[in-house]
Amino acid sequence: MLSPKRLKTAGYLAMTSALQTLPWFLFASRIVNRNDPVFRASEASMLVGGLALLVYLLLTFQQLLHRRFAFHHADKTISLLIQAAIIQVATSLLGLTIPELAAAVRMFSIVMLVVVGILHMMFGIWLLQLPSSLGGMHRPYCYLNIVTGFALGTIVLLPLGMLTSSIADVMLGTIFLQAGGRSRLG
Numbered sequence: 001m002l003s004p005k006r007l008k009t010a011g012y013l014a015m016t017s018a019l020q021t022l023p024w025f026l027f028a029s030r031i032v033n034r035n036d037p038v039f040r041a042s043e044a045s046m047l048v049g050g051l052a053l054l055v056y057l058l059l060t061f062q063q064l065l066h067r068r069f070a071f072h073h074a075d076k077t078i079s080l081l082i083q084a085a086i087i088q089v090a091t092s093l094l095g096l097t098i099p100e101l102a103a104a105v106r107m108f109s110i111v112m113l114v115v116v117g118i119l120h121m122m123f124g125i126w127l128l129q130l131p132s133s134l135g136g137m138h139r140p141y142c143y144l145n146i147v148t149g150f151a152l153g154t155i156v157l158l159p160l161g162m163l164t165s166s167i168a169d170v171m172l173g174t175i176f177l178q179a180g181g182r183s184r185l186g
Contacts, residue, residue: 002063007180010060014173017053018166024050025162040096051089055082061172064179065130074126081119088112110155117153117161121146135178137171144168 024046062078065071088109095105124145130138144164151161 002060002067004180006060007064007176010057011173011176011180013053014057014169014176017057018169018173021162021166021169035099044093044096047089047092051085054085057172058082060176064176068179069130069132071130071132073129074123077119077123077126081116081123084112084116084119088116113155113158114153117149117151120149120152122149124149134175137175141168141171141175144171
């Protein structure tokens, strides 16, 4: 159910996601290739927690698009983004569990980053068809997803992609909070 409470919760979680992107990235880059079980458990919990957050936010946004705007054009891309994230996390967890696979997992992660980049671009492009301003956030949110996708897909612009992704999360949080605070987004 898409209640104002769920929308507000999603809004605060999206803001939290934006704030923790850089610390998570720095932490993950510092603990990579560590054999310490505590570090591996920390990385695993970060991966699973991030996945749960992503799935919750995307499904909530999809419900918002369906219920408030009867908009279904982004459904397939949202589904593919969720599937790609699950594959990324499952593969990363496999690499953490079986250290001999770590090199192969890193290579696969690069391929998946390109795939996720393409999906983000598609998501932004499909969302451009939405006939709502989303409280003034529509076009900037779409363009940020396109830029994020391009940056992720090129790999070398990954830091830019992380920055634009964080900004997009703030915008998504604002969209949720606005939608939770009133009955209709214009």
